[in-house]
Amino acid sequence: MAHGQPDFGMYSLASTIYKLADMGELAARLGSIDTFDRRGDVVWLDDFEDNIAKWLVTSLGTGAGVALSTEAARNGAKSAKITTGNAQNDYASIAKYLGSLVTGEVGAEISFTLSDSLIKVMLYLFYYDGTNQHFAGIDYRLDNDTLYYVNAAGGTSVIAAGVALAASQYLFHTIKLVIDLKNDKYARLILDGVEYDLSSYSYQITASAAGPFFIMQFEAQTNVADNISIYADDAIITQNEP
Numbered sequence: 001m002a003h004g005q006p007d008f009g010m011y012s013l014a015s016t017i018y019k020l021a022d023m024g025e026l027a028a029r030l031g032s033i034d035t036f037d038r039r040g041d042v043v044w045l046d047d048f049e050d051n052i053a054k055w056l057v058t059s060l061g062t063g064a065g066v067a068l069s070t071e072a073a074r075n076g077a078k079s080a081k082i083t084t085g086n087a088q089n090d091y092a093s094i095a096k097y098l099g100s101l102v103t104g105e106v107g108a109e110i111s112f113t114l115s116d117s118l119i120k121v122m123l124y125l126f127y128y129d130g131t132n133q134h135f136a137g138i139d140y141r142l143d144n145d146t147l148y149y150v151n152a153a154g155g156t157s158v159i160a161a162g163v164a165l166a167a168s169q170y171l172f173h174t175i176k177l178v179i180d181l182k183n184d185k186y187a188r189l190i191l192d193g194v195e196y197d198l199s200s201y202s203y204q205i206t207a208s209a210a211g212p213f214f215i216m217q218f219e220a221q222t223n224v225a226d227n228i229s230i231y232a233d234d235a236i237i238t239q240n241e242p
Contacts, residue, residue: 033234040238059092061085074172074233084222093219100212105241109176114167119223128211136203152202
């Protein structure tokens with residue numbers, strides 16, 4: 001008995017339906033959180049529906065902390081509620097540790113809300129290869145609507161100014177940063193619907209015997225003397241980025 005489809009069966013005309021050839025699209029339709037930018041092979045993801053124990057939580061200030069919350073979510077029922085301390089420049093962050101990744105282009109993605117009372121949010125990537133620490137990262141400053149990257153000296157340099165992101169508990173922005181571990185450079189940044197070519201920029205390299213392991217860190221820092229909360233959801237780490 002013959003099996004499979006007839007010749008060109010996938011592409012034959014059909015009424016009321018469209019025949020699906022893209023398995024990534026199939027996964028998206030079935031509820032995958034990997035819908036923003038599907039490039040790269042997923043090595044880890046978190047939809048924040050289960051617990052916060054997958055993350056190292058660090059914070060500064062009275063009342064600071066991170067906990068799962070049903071107050072807002074990009075997908076599902078929960079997100080991570082990230083609350084800063086109650087003094088200006090206090091912060092709270094989450095960090096995910098993974099073992100060694102393929103030496104090449106790797107990516108990290110997370111979705112988040114904003115508050116006008118923050119001074120900045122940061123997405124930092126660290127890779128320890130046993131000889132060096134690779135440190136790359138993005139700062140988005142709300143006080144001047146500017147995107148920065150961590151440069152080769154460990155300081156920050158401007159990517160783009162005039163980047164005005166709306167602040168709302170129910171509006172999740174999505175950021176994905178891709179770096180090239182083989183050539184010690186950035187690759188690209190995607191923030192909401194805008195992609196930035198960062199391939200000419202180098203990140204910081206310093207000597208370190210630690211590793212091999214990878215860290216993805218997301219942090220919020222307050223600009224006022226008050227506990228400020230935002231929400232983070234749908235974190236994804238990829239390798240083999242094209």
